[in-house]
Amino acid sequence: MELLGVRVELPANTPVVMLREDRPESARVLPILIGGPEASAIHSAMEGIVPPRPLTHDLLATALQTLGATLQQVVITEVREHTFFAELHLHTAAGEAVVSCRPSDAIALAVRTRSPIFADEALLDEAAVEPTIVEDGDDEEAILDEFRDFLDDISPDDFAS
Numbered sequence: 717m718e719l720l721g722v723r724v725e726l727p728a729n730t731p732v733v734m735l736r737e738d739r740p741e742s743a744r745v746l747p748i749l750i751g752g753p754e755a756s757a758i759h760s761a762m763e764g765i766v767p768p769r770p771l772t773h774d775l776l777a778t779a780l781q782t783l784g785a786t787l788q789q790v791v792i793t794e795v796r797e798h799t800f801f802a803e804l805h806l807h808t809a810a811g812e813a814v815v816s817c818r819p820s821d822a823i824a825l826a827v828r829t830r831s832p833i834f835a836d837e838a839l840l841d842e843a844a845v846e847p848t849i850v851e852d853g854d855d856e857e858a859i860l861d862e863f864r865d866f867l868d869d870i871s872p873d874d875f876a877s
Contacts, residue, residue, distance in 0.1 A: 719823065722758050730749050731754070733758060746843060757820075787831040791836065
């Protein structure tokens with residue numbers, strides 16, 4: 717998945733992280749409602765902002781490195797009752813480990829460690845949206861503007877099963 721960024725859903729002012737499939741044959745977008753602090757953590761890391769003292773996700777990245785563990789990938793696995801789930805896939809000296817977590821924390825950590833982000837195909841089938849086809853020559857900002865329009869009309873109830 718490609719991390720497009722964090723946007724604010726109006727009128728509720730709820731942050732939404734936007735992921736897009738990076739396969740040429742498909743470009744579905746997976747919007748995930750997240751909290752304000754997590755949105756800030758993701759945005760700051762994407763912009764390369766380094767805090768004077770490590771924040772929570774920076775601390776975790778440093779702890780993993782210090783312990784000799786590496787984040788191999790992040791996988792957004794499912795959505796249950798409007799709640800998304802994710803996994804950290806770690807490589808440690810003791811072997812492989814998988815840790816369940818919130819997608820926002822997983823994404824914030826992935827940005828800091830430059831780890832790939834994946835989403836389960838069944839989740840994409842359930843929760844991703846197909847963007848409107850844009851004409852050749854339209855740039856990424858036009859695509860994002862179109863998606864922002866979509867976000868203006870979305871609510872958490874839209875993800876109900």
